[in-house]
Amino acid sequence: MEKQQLTDEQLKQYLPDLPKGPLDIYRKKASFDWRRMKLVYDNLNTLKLKHDIWSFMESHPLFKHTEATRVLDDERNITTKRMYTIYNEQFLRFEKIAEDPKSFQAESEAMFMFDSSLAVKVSLTFRMFSNAIQGNGRDHHFHIIEDVEKAKIGGCFALTEVSHGSNAKGMRTTATYIPEKRQFVMHSADFEAAKCWVGSLGKCATHAIVYAMLISKGKNHGLHTFVVPIRDPKTLKPYPGVIVGDLGEKIGLNGVDNGFVMFNNYHLPKEAALDKLGGVDENGDYKTPFRDPSKRFGAALGILSGGRVHITAISTYYLQKAIVIAIRYSAVRKQFGPENATEEMPVLEYQQQQIRLLPYLAATYAMKIFSVWLSFTHINMTISNFMGEDNNAAARGIELHALSSAVKPLFGWTSRDGIQNCREACGGHGYLKAAAIGDLRNDNDANCTYEGENSLLLQQTSNWLLNVWARRSTITASDSPLGSLQFLENVDQLLKTKCPWNSVAEFLEPTNLILTYKWLTAFMLKMTAEKVAKLKSEGKDNFSAKNDSQSFNAVTLSVVYGENYVLNHFYKSALEYEDVSCRNVLLKLVSLYGAFLLEKHMATLYIGGYLTGSQGSYLRDAVLRSCSLLTPEAVSLVDSLAPPDFCLKSVLGMSDGEAYKHIQDSVMTYPGSMTRPEWWRDVVYWQSYAPSKL
């Protein structure tokens, strides 16, 4: 609604004209306004916020781009300085997030689009740490949050250990309570019990949220959180009893100093325990507001769901950048052409190039719209939980947990595959570091692992779905406030249906694709439930039965459940969008996204009897048809997704479309590119170090 009221002038204020150049041919073909397309997920407020942050960065010398990769230590140094510099600007004060929850993601987007390490550091040092205290701490802890907010101290979040990550219950860091001293003694038995992978701990953090086994009176009460001083904020030297170090180089995100820490009988005041949800009293007796201790554990880990929601967005940012680069380049890269043609064809015109890129363009839109909504929903839920306003908070929380546990892996993997396609679709030049796709792949890679290894996270979702299936006859709308269980509506009836369509046009119709997805989701759930039941009936215990129904079943089920939700959400958002020309294009993207996803599950559609004969070939043709229908729109669609050029930092993807000029600039100015190496004698006089035997 607000959107319709925005004038072109308002939009142009934050989205200036794009430079003229070789991309104009495609830009003229587009049937919609790229600025207005942005409003399907942005609003004036978010546009302004991003614009402000980017303008600041662009004008600040610390944010200048350099050609050559820095050595590790310099990369950490500059990332740290950028972190304080940007934090200091306070572009988004806490109060503003409640006013417009979308602003949270806009700020994150602005930072990730510039540099992912910077964004991750900001989030670890300030946000995740404070959130943990907010969620698990009590009044007397809140002064710590103030210190972080003033950046007097810097936080980090230490859950993972060297030999235990996914299996949090197996962790071995201990915090033993000593009533006489009112102290905890924190200890790591060996290197395998060291906390590790902790972002920002390697070099910078002064404090850590540490998960440790709380032991009191000889009893282990399980994992609890503590806020633990690591380094002296005045000198950055570790405190005695703390052995802390850096993990060294990683595949990506090298601006972030991931570290490890071991505690050697390190004494902490009783107040170090973040014990709102459970802990010991002065005497060491255990107290918790929860009757069922497993609930406490769940609630304590629940704090992580915000992380998954965030990663859903982060994966989208990476794919967003990659698809912009690959599509712009494909529009200007020409190669081959019809027999007697004077000009070669842009590679974007080739079918195989289209099928590598356009489905991921559609996916990017689906993901962008969804992840903005998910973040918005999550923040609103947090606020209303806080206010006690939501009378269905528990169900909503559980569903969000299940949904985000499905969508975080789904998006991480979609980005992984999409970025890889973008890389390859750029041919040789895509292999240049300066094309910027390699770094996106390396950074996104972490999304598949942290905050829950993808394959494992999906089993959180499938476990919930299996429970739901068992009681499906009693499920009501209030069990699914987010609507993710709608596919269970008349499910037994639904599963008896067969696909009635026999033309490409029918397989392009969004409602048909959506109906097919509904069937697929229901079938996957039924099939998985039956497999687990069969294994149990053959005598397997629950643990084995679940393990032996992971592949092709539980894991795929959760992916499909996530896809189903995202597809439905995409369709609804497209349908509701006011601007007619944008809406038409969005609906074409919905068709492509739906057909593309279904094509990957086609074998299952056949196995389940939904498809028969050669029906599937129409679905494939539908994918190809939508790709070619969307080709004329592709450049404007990525213009709408693109960050400013200085953020994209890709010689292939600049908005002026002058890829070759940027390659030339880049290679000619690369330090030392045109000079003889200093070690030229090692070539000419190689026999000086390798005496000839010839």
Add this chain to the structure above:
Amino acid sequence: MEKQQLTDEQLKQYLPDLPKGPLDIYRKKASFDWRRMKLVYDNLNTLKLKHDIWSFMESHPLFKHTEATRVLDDERNITTKRMYTIYNEQFLRFEKIAEDPKSFQAESEAMFMFDSSLAVKVSLTFRMFSNAIQGNGRDHHFHIIEDVEKAKIGGCFALTEVSHGSNAKGMRTTATYIPEKRQFVMHSADFEAAKCWVGSLGKCATHAIVYAMLISKGKNHGLHTFVVPIRDPKTLKPYPGVIVGDLGEKIGLNGVDNGFVMFNNYHLPKEAALDKLGGVDENGDYKTPFRDPSKRFGAALGILSGGRVHITAISTYYLQKAIVIAIRYSAVRKQFGPENATEEMPVLEYQQQQIRLLPYLAATYAMKIFSVWLSFTHINMTISNFMGEDNNAAARGIELHALSSAVKPLFGWTSRDGIQNCREACGGHGYLKAAAIGDLRNDNDANCTYEGENSLLLQQTSNWLLNVWARRSTITASDSPLGSLQFLENVDQLLKTKCPWNSVAEFLEPTNLILTYKWLTAFMLKMTAEKVAKLKSEGKDNFSAKNDSQSFNAVTLSVVYGENYVLNHFYKSALEYEDVSCRNVLLKLVSLYGAFLLEKHMATLYIGGYLTGSQGSYLRDAVLRSCSLLTPEAVSLVDSLAPPDFCLKSVLGMSDGEAYKHIQDSVMTYPGSMTRPEWWRDVVYWQSYAPSKL
């Protein structure tokens, strides 16, 4: 045959015992001897050669591994020094290759296992350059080969231009003949016509093989090769008229100095033309032994097929390393476990972990056996061509071209996906640079692009297959000396058959899987031919009809054709292998490989009517069943594939299985890991550069 005669003592000489440790549990489970398994592709000679090279490297200070990534220039420097050092040892003299063609791949394996940049540099500087002269040059050129062999000069291979890569016919570097001077003038009109991506040209090469348009008497005779002096071998300074530089950082392979070069009316003696296959005479009149000029072009490019054969092997090396790392780590990484168990389970025991790794283990064996054979076959062909011994050389050459154009992309992609699975399967620690999987991914990435962009290369194969299809009734065995067209045997009959199997056991039977592949290959070809015909009948010209049948058709067809060949070859090799216990395991790997591949094409099997009902679910169960059957063999299977630890350089994959100890060593010794950063004041006194606004 020779294999059977090798004693255990002989094998142990080159394959010493593996250190005891946590991997022993799995090693004891294996049903075969890991040393003897090596002989399915190695022989005593190749084992010795690799052993000699590795022993040399291990003892030489230049080949010491350092923890931290070097800056670009240092990386180039050390790679160059290693290149001359290893070259100087002359581990494999030319004559030896003819004696045992397998030794060529063994040498390449030894180098790639240590460092891919080193191996690539050796191959570019010495081999590819000389091969081009050998293939296109005449007697008076051969002194140049001698100079390279003595390493007095260093070569490189310059085909690609900034704006033209795949479309070689569109290249714009010109070599204009001036009869008065008996000279060519080589010229690059602009940066877009610069030669680029040329490996070893950035810093080192003194000479280049340059592909340029030969112009004489105002006529363009198309692309021809020239041997062009670039830098003075005494000073390494470029000659006047040559503008040469480095492309800067790449996604991977950063020890290789890929460069660009522009020629500014650069004069070359007439002898610079490598004109065996065509060129101008003194007067500038064009002469060629070919009647049909397109044949000359084909023959000139034909020189590249050796490159594709080599990349088939290179992709295999990378996957080989990755799978060793991931499987060894999965065998020692424990996480979760049955309810009251005292110990957690190795993650290798989980179904989802198995399905991510074991199919790629099977693929590695299939690829290894195939690529050794392909290289062997290619060298034999080259030798017998040279000797004029092969009376079916043309057909063999064409088939090898088609097969290598299918298998190079297939292997590049299999490695891409396999390495990525290995990366993710190692969880958080897999993201460490020191895990070594990230670099494998980054290096392998180039395999999908160079020597023919994967998607495009596949169309070379499909074009040939479509031609074959048109004349299928007249095809005889002599059209397919390598047997890759065997799937056309009784093809019309074959395509009428339906899958008769309805049990997991039947879908595990290699011969059934092979029969299914035969059907699939034939069906893909028929479907593609029909699609092209339909498009033409709708009025499309050949260019458009081919373009519009790329996806789901031509491209997939070639992949399937390649897979079919590799699967058959794998099965035959397994069946023929003398050692019974090894053979049994190899046959299980064949089942897994076949079922895994078919599962990906299941939708097509349904569309074509081969599968009906829920038959496909047996195929999926067959994949799962083979994975679990092979789990006890997995560690010994990778022991057999593994290079020595100092080549693997992975904290997770060492043969002692002590992943945590190696992580500890690595992080504790990483330069600066335990010290306060020099820039600690930027954390503590951040307000000095970002004055507080709070």
